[in-house]
Amino acid sequence: xxxxxxxxxKSILTKKFIKEKGMKIILFLSAIxxxxxxxxxxxxxxxxxxxxxxxxxxxPFLTGMRWNPVGQxxxxxxxxxxxxxxxxxxxxxxxxxxxxxGSAIFISEIATPRVKIIIxxxxxxxxxxxxxxxxxxxxxxxxxxxxxSFNVPTGETWLxxxxxxGIMAIPTITSVAEDAISSVPREYKEGSLAVGASRWQTISKxxxxxxxxxxxxxxxxxxxxxxGETMAVMMVCGNPAYGLIPQPITNxxxxxxxxxxxxxxxxxxxxxxxxxxYALFGLALILLIITLIVNxxxxxxxxxxxxxxxxxxxxxxxISYEFGRKIKQTFYLLIGTIVIAILFITVGxxxxxxIITLIVxxxxxxxxxxxKVQQRLAFSAITATIIIxxxxxxxxxxYIVTNGVGALSWDFITTGPTNLGRSGGIFPAIIGTLYLVAxxxxxxxxxxxxxxxxxxxxxxEGIITKIIRTGADLLNGTPSIVFGLFGFAFFVLYLKLxxxxxxxxxxxxxxxxxxxxxxxxxxxxxxxxxxxEGSYALGASKWQTIQKVVLPPAAPGILxxxxxxxxxxxxxxxxxxxxxxxxxxxxSSSVLQPVNALPYHLxxxxxxxxxSQQNQAGxxxxxxxxxxxxxxxxxxxRNQFRKKMKW
Amino acid sequence: MISTDNIIRTENLxxxxxxxQALYDITMGILPNKITALIGPSGCGKSTxxxxxxxxxxxxxxxxxxxxxxxxxxxxxEPGADAGEIRKKIGMVFQKPNPFPKTxxxxxxxxxxxxxxxxxxxxxxxxxxxxxxxALWEEVKDRLHESxxxxxxxxxxxxxxxxxLSIEPxxxxxxxxxxxxxxxxxxxxxxxxxxxxxxxTVIIVTHNMQQAARVSDxxxxxxxxxLIEFGDTDQIFENPKEVLxxxxxxxxxx
Numbered sequence: 051x052x053x054x055x056x057x058x059x060k061s062i063l064t065k066k067f068i069k070e071k072g073m074k075i076i077l078f079l080s081a082i083x084x085x086x087x088x089x090x091x092x093x094x095x096x097x098x099x100x101x102x103x104x105x106x107x108x109x110p111f112l113t114g115m116r117w118n119p120v121g122q123x124x125x126x127x128x129x130x131x132x133x134x135x136x137x138x139x140x141x142x143x144x145x146x147x148x149x150x151x152g153s154a155i156f157i158s159e160i161a162t163p164r165v166k167i168i169i170x171x172x173x174x175x176x177x178x179x180x181x182x183x184x185x186x187x188x189x190x191x192x193x194x195x196x197x198x199s200f201n202v203p204t205g206e207t208w209l210x211x212x213x214x215x216g217i218m219a220i221p222t223i224t225s226v227a228e229d230a231i232s233s234v235p236r237e238y239k240e241g242s243l244a245v246g247a248s249r250w251q252t253i254s255k256x257x258x259x260x261x262x263x264x265x266x267x268x269x270x271x272x273x274x275x276x277x278g279e280t281m282a283v284m285m286v287c288g289n290p291a292y293g294l295i296p297q298p299i300t301n302x303x304x305x306x307x308x309x310x311x312x313x314x315x316x317x318x319x320x321x322x323x324x325x326x327x328y329a330l331f332g333l334a335l336i337l338l339i340i341t342l343i344v345n346x347x348x349x350x351x352x353x354x355x356x357x358x359x360x361x362x363x364x365x366x367x368x369i370s371y372e373f374g375r376k377i378k379q380t381f382y383l384l385i386g387t388i389v390i391a392i393l394f395i396t397v398g399x400x401x402x403x404x405i406i407t408l409i410v411x412x413x414x415x416x417x418x419x420x421x422k423v424q425q426r427l428a429f430s431a432i433t434a435t436i437i438i439x440x441x442x443x444x445x446x447x448x449y450i451v452t453n454g455v456g457a458l459s460w461d462f463i464t465t466g467p468t469n470l471g472r473s474g475g476i477f478p479a480i481i482g483t484l485y486l487v488a489x490x491x492x493x494x495x496x497x498x499x500x501x502x503x504x505x506x507x508x509x510x511e512g513i514i515t516k517i518i519r520t521g522a523d524l525l526n527g528t529p530s531i532v533f534g535l536f537g538f539a540f541f542v543l544y545l546k547l548x549x550x551x552x553x554x555x556x557x558x559x560x561x562x563x564x565x566x567x568x569x570x571x572x573x574x575x576x577x578x579x580x581x582x583e584g585s586y587a588l589g590a591s592k593w594q595t596i597q598k599v600v601l602p603p604a605a606p607g608i609l610x611x612x613x614x615x616x617x618x619x620x621x622x623x624x625x626x627x628x629x630x631x632x633x634x635x636x637x638s639s640s641v642l643q644p645v646n647a648l649p650y651h652l653x654x655x656x657x658x659x660x661x662s663q664q665n666q667a668g669x670x671x672x673x674x675x676x677x678x679x680x681x682x683x684x685x686x687x688r689n690q691f692r693k694k695m696k697w
Numbered sequence: 698m699i700s701t702d703n704i705i706r707t708e709n710l711x712x713x714x715x716x717x718q719a720l721y722d723i724t725m726g727i728l729p730n731k732i733t734a735l736i737g738p739s740g741c742g743k744s745t746x747x748x749x750x751x752x753x754x755x756x757x758x759x760x761x762x763x764x765x766x767x768x769x770x771x772x773x774x775e776p777g778a779d780a781g782e783i784r785k786k787i788g789m790v791f792q793k794p795n796p797f798p799k800t801x802x803x804x805x806x807x808x809x810x811x812x813x814x815x816x817x818x819x820x821x822x823x824x825x826x827x828x829x830x831x832a833l834w835e836e837v838k839d840r841l842h843e844s845x846x847x848x849x850x851x852x853x854x855x856x857x858x859x860x861x862l863s864i865e866p867x868x869x870x871x872x873x874x875x876x877x878x879x880x881x882x883x884x885x886x887x888x889x890x891x892x893x894x895x896x897x898t899v900i901i902v903t904h905n906m907q908q909a910a911r912v913s914d915x916x917x918x919x920x921x922x923x924l925i926e927f928g929d930t931d932q933i934f935e936n937p938k939e940v941l942x943x944x945x946x947x948x949x950x951x
Contacts, residue, residue: 241797245860245864422779
């Protein structure tokens with residue numbers, strides 16, 4: 051006789067069941083937070099921008115040639131500001147694209163492992179320098195250099211903005227492009243070498259073409275980064291009255307006023323509810339739409355790339371290979387025509403023909419020289435790009451360290467400022483930054499980890515995960531100044547929190563949320579499926595498994611994400627500019643009071659307090675040390691983590 | 698098999714990956730227009746050895762070599778030797794088919810193009826001839842300009858063979874060319890190999906002892922980085938001199 055065992059029935063009344071369901075709901079809510087935030091941003095910007103569209107019309111707002119909201123009559127023409135943003139970004143890309151792609155090729159294909167270990171963190175370090183520190187360096191060193199070496203009346207120009215933005219976009223483009231190049235299968239490389247191709251032929255004909263879509267996405271992300279940057283651009287571009295665009299349009303030595311700079315400068319002095327106020331939100335909306343489009347484009351390209359890698363073969367492409375090639379050819383032809391047209395407009399007919407002939411001649415000469423010499427030339431050029439990048443980094447660090455170290459003392463970091471910050475220390479700003487960062491991480495960490503756990507553990511890849519991920523990507527690409535405006539409209543005004551620590555903390559938390567979601571997801575991906583199965587096999591529930599088996603080994607990875615978020619929050623200025631900070635020496639005792647913060651302190655000293663040079667450099671150094679220290683810990687942790695994670 | 702006819706000969710070849718020595722004192726000679734098989738258990742160094750013949754190990758960091766490898770009497774590891782030139786003479790087919798993400802035509806024409814051949818007719822001829830020699834022409838002649846990624850695994854591997862034939866090498870190295878293929882595709886590649894030896898010298902690494910016995914003229918048995926026995930394929934399989942070889946052949950281990 052067989053014994054019958056009655057299995058316990060699933061009951062909805064057990065504590066365990068309620069806990070499981072409850073956790074799932076909580077995690078789901080954190081997962082959709084990114085979507086809710088991005089939608090609230092769009093809604094609130096639109097709400098406060100709508101009146102200006104209504105009063106002066108969308109057409110005149112977009113096409114008006116003058117921006118002068120305080121004039122008589124006030125003029126609200128966004129067109130020159132949009133053009134200025136595009137021009138500065140274009141210039142930045144002319145600098146950043148060759149340097150970044152060269153660096154990416156160097157790091158992934160040419161550097162020996164020993165060199166790579168040094169170079170890669172150096173480029174990442176560039177990403178860690180807060181934008182206000184870039185702005186400070188640009189304002190003092192770069193603009194002076196431009197003024198003297200090109201003999202122009204002011205160095206605060208389009209060129210200054212483009213150089214600075216170019217440098218700032220380099221780490222973004224380099225790291226994404228390097229990922230793309232490194233993930234080209236090694237088999238392709240070996241296949242090419244095996245038929246006698248040189249290393250350079252292999253790189254230029256096989257590796258880079260195979261990585262092309264990743265490199266394109268990298269460039270687009272770099273463009274997004276450049277368009278959205280506020281502090282550095284605002285500090286070095288000169289911001290002319292009426293936002294006039296350069297005359298002629300190719301004059302790189304003209305001052306220029308971008309969308310972000312206009313927001314950064316004017317938002318602080320505008321009367322709430324005035325036409326000017328609504329017009330600024332109109333600008334923010336335009337800015338957000340541009341960056342959203344740019345980021346969606348990058349996401350689509352990268353997403354398709356991943357799909358291609360996953361499914362790889364056997365699937366017939368929607369468009370035939372031939373047709374695809376024709377599209378590509380047309381695209382390159384179009385770009386070529388545009389470049390020639392620009393050349394023609396700027397330098398005239400004869401020089402254009404001259405330049406084109408020169409390029410053609412050089413191209414044929416290059417084909418004539420031997421493969422070995424070609425390779426040597428190409429490798430020298432690529433090595434030069436990485437050297438230029440390292441020199442940029444070196445100059446910036448050296449300037450700030452040599453000038454700032456004189457101001458550093460125990461008193462400097464433990465006392466308050468005197469004489470408007472010209473003397474005394476920066477204690478309140480340090481404390482303010484710590485408060486802001488602590489609050490931001492306390493909000494963003496649980497939300498971000500919850501979202502990542504839901505995405506990775508509770509759902510299958512599908513529409514919902516796609517939407518949530520897209521939301522997080524879009525949030526990641528949203529310019530920091532837009533967070534600032536949203537924070538002002540929503541927390542400061544709508545929720546009546548006023549200029550307060552709390553408003554700043556939440557705004558920063560929203561900004562770093564996508565970083566935390568992404569790094570946590572990466573960490574969860576590294577936990578092998580067999581561990582989960584082992585736990586389920588012992589009868590553990592989902593939440594028990596996550597809590598006891600999945601999260602502990604993922605903890606260092608999650609911590610790395612949190613630290614990266616802390617570093618970003620500590621260095622950002624734009625999001626707290628209109629939500630939390632005042633230039634003061636008092637230390638807030640409640641979350642509803644405003645604070646001072648290191649980046650804001652530096653910004654104010656550098657732009658409005660003459661005679662505070664030494665303390666500017668000192669503040670920049672402290673901020674730099676703080677942020678770089680934080681990143682350094684993150685990098686160490688990550689390396690440690692990678693070593694341990696070889697299952 | 699050391700003889701004056703050797704097309705490739707190694708002398709006291711030692712190889713290290715970092716601290717770990719992977720090849721010990723290998724001295725062997727390869728005869729032209731023959732198929733030589735390298736067999737042995739996993740990790741015995743057979744793939745490492747074959748990758749020495751066209752300097753493919755250069756791609757690997759921290760790989761160090763002592764000893765000599767002669768190709769027609771020229772040391773290929775000599776300081777001035779150009780790895781690219783050597784690889785044009787000594788082609789290679791890999792374990793996993795590795796066509797480039799380009800069209801079938803572009804895959805085969807690639808090797809000639811990088812040598813500077815741009816004439817369309819000439820390239821067309823090279824592509825057709827190579828694909829015919831790799832017994833793939835009939836299957837792909839109507840879709841030369843489609844992506845090579847759409848081919849089956851066996852077709853991809855024959856495409857890779859065509860690619861290596863396109864630059865008319867003298868030696869073809871095959872590193873377990875059938876390990877990712879099903880038996881039918883494997884049979885096609887094996888047929889192809891016996892045809893190839895009329896024009897080329899073939900060296901093949903294989904895990905499959907029946908395959909070595911079926912296709913090769915000479916067989917080398919390797920174990921733990923050492924060359925244990927090298928001789929006529931029939932002799933190695935029917936009458937091995939070394940106990941280690943016999944144990945492996947008879948399936949007592951490995």
